[in-house]
Each structure stands twice: as C-alpha cells, then as structure tokens.
Amino acid sequence: MRRSLRQIGSLSSEAQRGSGCLRLGKWYLHLFDVTQADLNWENPELRAELVDIVKFWKQEGVRGFRFDVINLISKPERFIDDDTGDGRRFYTDGPRVHEYLRELVSKSGINDMITVGEMSSTSIENCVLYSRPESRELSMTFSFHHLKIDYLNGSKWELAEPDIAK
Incomplete structure (x- = not known):
C-alpha cells in the first residue's frame, strides 16, 4: 500500500503544523523557510x-x-x-x-x-x-x-x- 506524502516526506505530521521540528529536536533539510522542508x-x-x-x-x-x-x-x-x-x-x-x-x-x-x-x-x-x-x-x-x-x-x-x- 502506497503511503501519502505526509507519511514519507521529511517531516512528521506534528512537525508539519509549523516549526514543530524545532520543538521535537529533529534535523531536516530546508533551502528556504523552515516550514518548507525539501522533499x-x-x-x-x-x-x-x-x-x-x-x-x-x-x-x-x-x-x-x-x-x-x-x-x-x-x-x-x-x-x-x-x-x-x-x-x-x-x-x-x-x-x-x-x-x-x-x-x-x-x-x-x-x-x-x-x-x-x-x-x-x-x-x-x-x-x-x-x-x-x-x-x-x-x-x-x-x-x-x-x-x-x-x-x-x-x-x-x-x-x-x-x-x-x-
């Protein structure tokens, strides 16, 4: 079964609701704004x-x-x-x-x-x-x-x- 972009993207669903990665202590790549994780x-x-x-x-x-x-x-x-x-x-x-x-x-x-x-x-x-x-x-x-x-x-x-x- 294929997973959605939200499931296989760079961010967890909690982190996708804003600057959650900062709160979670996770690292991810973003070339632009922190809310725009690179796929x-x-x-x-x-x-x-x-x-x-x-x-x-x-x-x-x-x-x-x-x-x-x-x-x-x-x-x-x-x-x-x-x-x-x-x-x-x-x-x-x-x-x-x-x-x-x-x-x-x-x-x-x-x-x-x-x-x-x-x-x-x-x-x-x-x-x-x-x-x-x-x-x-x-x-x-x-x-x-x-x-x-x-x-x-x-x-x-x-x-x-x-x-x-x-």
Whole structure:
C-alpha cells in the first residue's frame, strides 16, 4: 500500500503544523523557510507519489504545470561546510536532476503539456539543457539572473548601479 506524502516526506505530521521540528529536536533539510522542508527525491516512493499528484491534476483538466526551483531537487550525497558562500554550488543542478525530471514527465504523461521550470542560481546554458525538446524535461524555463544586475559584489542587500551585461 502506497503511503501519502505526509507519511514519507521529511517531516512528521506534528512537525508539519509549523516549526514543530524545532520543538521535537529533529534535523531536516530546508533551502528556504523552515516550514518548507525539501522533499527527498532520492526516495522512489516519494517520486511515485509526485507522479500520482501530477496525474490527478491532469485528470482534473489542468493543462500545464509550473515547477518551483525545480533544478534544486537533486542533492549531493554528502554535505560539506561552505566557507565561501551559501552552499548553492553544492545543490544547484544536482547529479540526478535531469533523471528525476524525465521520470516525472514520462510517468505522469505530461510530455505534451506546457511545463515551466523556475531555475534558481543556474546559468542560461543550463536552462537550455532543461528545455531542449530532445531532453523531454520541460517546455520552458525562467531564471532570476536579471534581478541581480544591481547587486553590489553579489549581495542583494547592497545597491549598485545596474550592469546589464552582467
């Protein structure tokens, strides 16, 4: 019997009701807010559940899907300290991201639908790899690099003159 996402996700049901992991003393990976635990895409049961979710919405008449920060779904097996940044170089465009996307698209039967992938901290060249027709992953991608043209030394909290060529 297949378990639900709540059962196989990163958090217990108690922890999912807020910042429960902190109260329970549990550790989990979250790249963004503490209430947004990263799903463990290494888990085949989780990937099967995601396929079922996409199939459900397709049967309900949804004609396309937008996948948020989809290029961050595959993580390295080992996490090491990052003294030079925020760790993006370790978890962006991970080792199995293309495999996972192709699996989701093919098993859920959405190859003929519009799919948009939000790309975080990746290059335009990598965006193209996700959206080539022969890749059978995404119809299109969008990146946020254009928002960084006025960052001073890469910091979003320090304003600089915009550099369009950047």
